[in-house]
Amino acid sequence: MFASVYVAGSRRGRSLSGDQFSKDLLSLARYFSPRLEMVDARTVVLDVTGLRGMWGSPRAFGAAVQRKAIEQGIHCRVALAATRIAAVLSVYGRTDALTVIKPGREATTIATLPLDILTRVANFGLQRNAAIPLEVRNRNVSRMINIFKRWGLATLGDLAALPRDALFSRFGTEGVMWQKCACGEESQLLIPTPENRPFEVALDFEWPVEGFETLASGLRPMLESLVLQLSHEGVAAAVLTVRLWLVTRVWYTRTLQLPAPICDSRMLCTLLVLNLKSHPPPAGIDRVVVTAIPAPSRITQFSLFEKAVPSIEQLSTLLARLKILMGSERCGTPVLSETHHPNAFDVGPFDPTVSSAIHLEAAEETGPIAISRRFHLPLVAQVTVDCGCPVLVSASGGIGRRSVERCAGPWRSSGHWWEQTQSVDQELSTGYWSRDEWDVELDDGSVYCIYRDRTHGEWFVAGFLD
Structure with a gap:
């Protein structure tokens, strides 16, 4: 059984912001159940399974929620159902202060609600996919609802009555998901919202630590304890902050923004040590404090039809090692x-x-396009010109000495003339350039991009067409 609570407004003339609504709503929800999920700033879903012995029947539980809300000075609507989506749709679409849906009556109760109500659960009714932004999901839902309306559908009951096989053939799994929502059927599990409390561990050393191996040996048990705290809440670390109390009596702080929520102590220890190696503290360490900002754990679902990519954990470790070797500004x-x-x-x-x-x-x-592959450093070339057009190109890099069969150009480009210099090296640093560019087809069939530097009169090969 799930209970959905929607804050419609405040009592006693209070004017509350969105953040204050969220805080009051979380305080109200955690008073009744530790397992809850925030739908938006004004709506929360509680898992009330097993709470009958404490609060009584579902209707008695809903009445208790409303009494507690009145004590906190907020006005709310409460809906209880066997599925989360049915409770959320009921609390959005019905104006009753308390709605209790008997098990098996979900589809009948929400059948009269309008189709437009699905836009309010765009991020809740479907399975979560972090790769699709919320704006894109909202657009897709609006587009699908417009199609349903052109078919003559007006309520959730009309959508629930459609043949599921025919709906799948036209909209795929997304259409079936929305029909399940219209029927009040569950499509995913409840993901508890982590409690807003600090996840922090600390360690005091008996003597100052200067080596990274000794520091890593102290970080391992700390991170194991931190990961245990996170796993008990069903979350993972999204941001790690390590604070080092140095012998110079100052704090040295490093913040590690993880590419995805991670709940592996060995992986977190490796990333922290690599980050500290690239930015070493200036003095010995007396105390270490590690703080984690939690986020819902990442659930990975692989596909047979998509290109395989390395795991986030392996990729983040590889990038951290590369940044130590090459510098952070050279990796990406x-x-x-x-x-x-x-x-x-x-x-x-x-x-x-x-x-x-x-x-x-x-x-x-x-569709198929020609790809221009540019050399990181242009190749110096010798070009013979006849009547203003290149007729012979000689350069290294496997080009050799080739005659030009066809050419197109020149295309003159220039910029940053206000930073004009007299040195080729300074040209790269200031951004000034002035050149005539040509596309030439050589006698072996290859096509190259060449240009003449108008400042120094030299020719270069910029790249080739593939």
Whole structure:
């Protein structure tokens, strides 16, 4: 049995913000059950299974919730049902202060509710997928509801009456999920919201510690205790903060933002030690305090039809080791900079799932395309020009000495002229450039991108077309 509580407003003339509503709602819910899940800032679902001996029947439990809410000065609606989704839809769609749905009557009770109510449970009715943003899910739900309305459907009962096989053939598993919601059927388990309390462990050393091996031996039991606290609450560590009390009587703090919630003590210890190695403390350590910010544990569901990617834990460890060797500014994914300079790029966080999705989406939209592969350092070339067009190219990198069969250009580009310098090395640092670019097809069939630096009169090979 589940109870859904929706805060409709405040009593006694109180004006509360969204955060205050959430705090009052959590305080009210935790008074009755430790297992609860926040749906939004005004709605919470409680697992009341096994509480009959303490609070009595479901109707008596709902009345007790309302009495406690009145004591706290808030006005709420309460709905109890055998499934979470039925309780949430009832508390949203019905105006009764207390609604109790008997087991097996979920579909009948919510059948008269309008279809638009599904937009309020877009992040609750479907199975959670962190790769799909909430805005995209809301758009998909609105689009599907508009289609249902064009079919002549107006209520949840109309959607529940559709043939499930025909609905699956048109909308796939998502359509079936929403029909289950319209029937009041459960589609996922309750994920408890962690209690807002600090997860912290501390250790005092008998003598100052300066080596990382000694520090790691002290961090292991600390993190094992921290992970045990997190596992008891059904959560994992999303952010780790380590504070070191140094012999110089100052705190040295490092914060580790994890790519995904992790509940593995060995993995957390490795990541912390690698982070401290890349940013070592300036003095010996007398005391260590590790604090974790919790988040719901990550549930991974692999697919036979998607490209396999490394686990978040292995990837984060690999990136931490690479950042120690190469520097944090040299590890990541290249992204375009806000400039027209052809060789300019920035380094962003590495996320294989996002990059793969972008490439697949681009391939589906544009079809087969030619890929320009640019050299990190342009190759110095010697180019013979006839009537203003290149006719012979000679360069290293496997190009050799080749005649030009066809050419296109020139395309003149320049920028940052206000930072003009007289040195090629300074050109890279200031961003100034001025060049004439050509696409040339050589006698062996290969196509290269070459350009002439108009400042120094030199030719370079920028890359080739694949």
